[in-house]
Amino acid sequence: MSTLLISIITLGVLALLFAVILAAADAKLRVEVDPKIEEIDTILPQANCGACGYPGCKNYATAIVEKGEEINKCSVGGQPVTDLIAKIMGVESAATTKVVARVHCRGTEEAAKRKGYYEGIETCRAAALVSSGDKLCDWGCLGYGDCERSCPFDAITMMPDGLPFIDEEKCTGCGICVEECPKDILELHPIDENVMIFCRSQDPPKQSRAVCKNACIACNICVRKCPTGALTMENNLVYVVAPEKFTEECYGGIDKCPTGAINFVHPEKVVRTDKQENDKA
Amino acid sequence: MNKKTFPKGVHPPDKKELSKEFKIEFFPPGKTVVIPLHQHTGAPAEPLVKKKDRVLKGQKIGEAKGFISANIHSPVSGTVKSVEPHVTPLGKNVLSVIIENDGEDELFPEIKPLKDDPFSYSPEEVRNAVREAGIVGLGGAAFPTSVKLSPPKEYPVDTVILNGAECEPYLTTDYRLMLEKTDEIIAGAEILKETVGASKIYIGVEDNKEDVINLYEEKLKGRSDFEVAPLKTKYPQGGEKMLIKAILGREVPTGGLPFHVGVLVQNVGTTYAVYETLKTGMPLIERVLTVTGEGVKEPKNLQVRVGTMFKDIIEYAGGYVGKPGKLIMGGPMMGISQWTDVVPVLKATSGILVIPEEELPKKKEYNCIGCNSCVEHCPMNLVPTRIVVLSKNERFEDAKSWGLMDCIECGTCSYVCPANIPLVHWIRFGKSGYIKLRKKSEK
Numbered sequence: 001m002s003t004l005l006i007s008i009i010t011l012g013v014l015a016l017l018f019a020v021i022l023a024a025a026d027a028k029l030r031v032e033v034d035p036k037i038e039e040i041d042t043i044l045p046q047a048n049c050g051a052c053g054y055p056g057c058k059n060y061a062t063a064i065v066e067k068g069e070e071i072n073k074c075s076v077g078g079q080p081v082t083d084l085i086a087k088i089m090g091v092e093s094a095a096t097t098k099v100v101a102r103v104h105c106r107g108t109e110e111a112a113k114r115k116g117y118y119e120g121i122e123t124c125r126a127a128a129l130v131s132s133g134d135k136l137c138d139w140g141c142l143g144y145g146d147c148e149r150s151c152p153f154d155a156i157t158m159m160p161d162g163l164p165f166i167d168e169e170k171c172t173g174c175g176i177c178v179e180e181c182p183k184d185i186l187e188l189h190p191i192d193e194n195v196m197i198f199c200r201s202q203d204p205p206k207q208s209r210a211v212c213k214n215a216c217i218a219c220n221i222c223v224r225k226c227p228t229g230a231l232t233m234e235n236n237l238v239y240v241v242a243p244e245k246f247t248e249e250c251y252g253g254i255d256k257c258p259t260g261a262i263n264f265v266h267p268e269k270v271v272r273t274d275k276q277e278n279d280k281a
Numbered sequence: 282m283n284k285k286t287f288p289k290g291v292h293p294p295d296k297k298e299l300s301k302e303f304k305i306e307f308f309p310p311g312k313t314v315v316i317p318l319h320q321h322t323g324a325p326a327e328p329l330v331k332k333k334d335r336v337l338k339g340q341k342i343g344e345a346k347g348f349i350s351a352n353i354h355s356p357v358s359g360t361v362k363s364v365e366p367h368v369t370p371l372g373k374n375v376l377s378v379i380i381e382n383d384g385e386d387e388l389f390p391e392i393k394p395l396k397d398d399p400f401s402y403s404p405e406e407v408r409n410a411v412r413e414a415g416i417v418g419l420g421g422a423a424f425p426t427s428v429k430l431s432p433p434k435e436y437p438v439d440t441v442i443l444n445g446a447e448c449e450p451y452l453t454t455d456y457r458l459m460l461e462k463t464d465e466i467i468a469g470a471e472i473l474k475e476t477v478g479a480s481k482i483y484i485g486v487e488d489n490k491e492d493v494i495n496l497y498e499e500k501l502k503g504r505s506d507f508e509v510a511p512l513k514t515k516y517p518q519g520g521e522k523m524l525i526k527a528i529l530g531r532e533v534p535t536g537g538l539p540f541h542v543g544v545l546v547q548n549v550g551t552t553y554a555v556y557e558t559l560k561t562g563m564p565l566i567e568r569v570l571t572v573t574g575e576g577v578k579e580p581k582n583l584q585v586r587v588g589t590m591f592k593d594i595i596e597y598a599g600g601y602v603g604k605p606g607k608l609i610m611g612g613p614m615m616g617i618s619q620w621t622d623v624v625p626v627l628k629a630t631s632g633i634l635v636i637p638e639e640e641l642p643k644k645k646e647y648n649c650i651g652c653n654s655c656v657e658h659c660p661m662n663l664v665p666t667r668i669v670v671l672s673k674n675e676r677f678e679d680a681k682s683w684g685l686m687d688c689i690e691c692g693t694c695s696y697v698c699p700a701n702i703p704l705v706h707w708i709r710f711g712k713s714g715y716i717k718l719r720k721k722s723e724k
Binding site: 115116125129130132182203 | 365366371372373374617618619620621703706707709710713714721
């Protein structure tokens with residue numbers, strides 16, 4: 001019996017002692033954290049993807065409260081999160097445009113030839129170290145799926161044709177795949193941007209045509225067909241410089257493109273007026 | 282004979298007997314030559330000519346851009362067909378000047394030596410002449426020689442080592458050069474010595490080239506400032522860090538260069554090129570290379586112009602034997618595998634090696650069995666297996682602390698690995714990952 005008593009008393013006294021120490025430490029060493037940081041942090045998606053430019057959600061929340069960082073930088077959370085942050089911060093909500101990663105290459109296994117067979121480590125970055133990749137085109141997708149493996153949101157799937165497919169519903173525009181790609185063929189675009197150049201090759205037309213059926217061959221037709229100045233030609237490649245200017249007048253360029261290097265991302269979303277349809281016919 | 286060497290390393294079969302007996306032949310340049318403007322370590326050169334220009338032999342067609350870069354010269358006379366990207370043995374398409382050769386070899390009138398006597402040049406004049414002539418290290422790495430000849434003042438260079446080890450199997454380029462151009466190499470070495478202000482010269486030669494060792498010992502009899510250093514035949518004896526360790530016992534610090542321990546290492550081919558430039562004023566437009574391997578009919582040592590196509594050279598050597606399995610620029614250990622033979626010879630092409638398909642090892646990769654072979658053989662005293670595991674898991678910072686960036690990519694570990702793990706490829710993967718990480722954190 002006495003053994004039991006002794007242990008209860010000893011442990012009880014110890015517990016009391018530690019409680020007092022902890023209480024004193026709490027009073028003395030307390031760090032005042034703005035409760036807003038905690039609140040914003042709970043709203044943020046906790047993906048810790050770094051799309052906002054900060055190492056994690058907590059750091060972004062701190063930056064909003066302490067440094068007055070803009071509130072619309074979380075592309076993962078999108079508009080709802082921005083609205084909630086605005087409510088907490090007591091400021092007006094800002095518009096968040098959803099961006100998604102898109103692949104600037106259509107060099108499928110069928111269209112783009114390979115140099116030979118590659119027997120090394122099966123990642124794009126390792127393959128790019130050997131003779132700058134096994135695709136004949138120096139600019140094209142190697143197809144070993146580094147982007148698929150790097151995506152934290154499971155939005156990228158390598159398709160049987162050798163190119164990655166990006167699910168724009170799931171893609172949050174965090175930009176991890178963009179950094180991961182050794183060939184720099186992924187790029188972030190606002191989701192409502194519909195026209196894109198599916199090629200990155202700056203080789204002379206003769207060469208790019210020889211190595212890939214779907215390459216931009218710098219024929220300049222699309223630029224000539226577009227009077228609004230949405231497109232420019234530079235280093236043997238077309239660039240969409242002002243997507244908002246790519247109006248119906250320019251659609252003829254897409255129809256006439258001999259290789260399909262310039263195209264709509266979602267052709268089904270394009271509305272053409274009757275006039276254009278007639279022209280086409 | 283007191284033979285020197287470094288710890289660790291491997292002994293691959295040297296196969297030099299295939300081509301070692303053949304004297305250096307001159308191989309005339311083909312109808313079209315392709316001169317890539319980036320064949321050296323550093324920044325690419327800028328083109329100075331355009332389509333339809335007439336160029337003469339020795340005329341500068343590419344201007345060095347920045348300190349670490351090299352001039353490019355036309356190896357033939359003729360008309361510029363185009364300036365466009367062309368595939369090179371290094372794999373990537375590089376902006377190249379494609380010249381239609383008129384076969385007349387008309388010399389550019391400005392080509393003459395600055396002084397009649399190559400020994401009367403001042404160190405500054407040597408550096409300028411070497412830079413102007415676009416000379417790069419001909420051993421394989423193609424590092425601009427003028428940069429090597431200008432070590433910082435706080436590191437005085439006391440020793441020049443001529444690298445005649447030629448430890449890569451198959452290649453006999455330096456061997457033939459040392460036999461046939463003995464006096465020129467000795468003279469070139471003395472000019473290099475004066476240029477960097479050193480007091481002693483060694484020429485390191487592996488003991489599988491005994492006739493070379495005997496020849497130089499004969500020539501240098503009674504000299505105390507110029508000695509032959511016979512080396513044990515072992516790979517990678519020709520790596521500059523291994524060479525310094527073997528001959529002088531000095532160790533180049535991590536991330537350091539030979540001048541940090543007061544040494545200048547030059548390949549014998551480069552030494553010969555420096556001497557020739559000072560004597561004739563001719564820039565670097567040709568080099569000696571070995572075309573060899575079981576996959577070519579008649580292995581040869583050839584003196585070829587830069588820009589000659591591999592295909593023409595292989596045809597001259599009797600063509601392929603059977604189906605070529607692998608075409609390699611350089612030696613089998615560190616050379617670069619090619620996917621086509623329509624690539625030009627670069628300044629740093631020390632050899633063209635063809636291995637027939639049936640001789641190619643069919644290797645299946647297994648898991649690491651922890652046998653320690655790679656650690657026992659690594660000449661840089663690294664732990665390749667550890668670095669590879671860390672690189673595989675993308676722990677590049679940790680891999681760096683295990684010496685990732687000190688790896689010289691000699692291929693010894695991959696050669697000895699019984700599980701056939703592509704260790705060097707993983708290490709290169711790790712290096713590229715670490716460099717990317719560095720760039721990201723600098724941003």
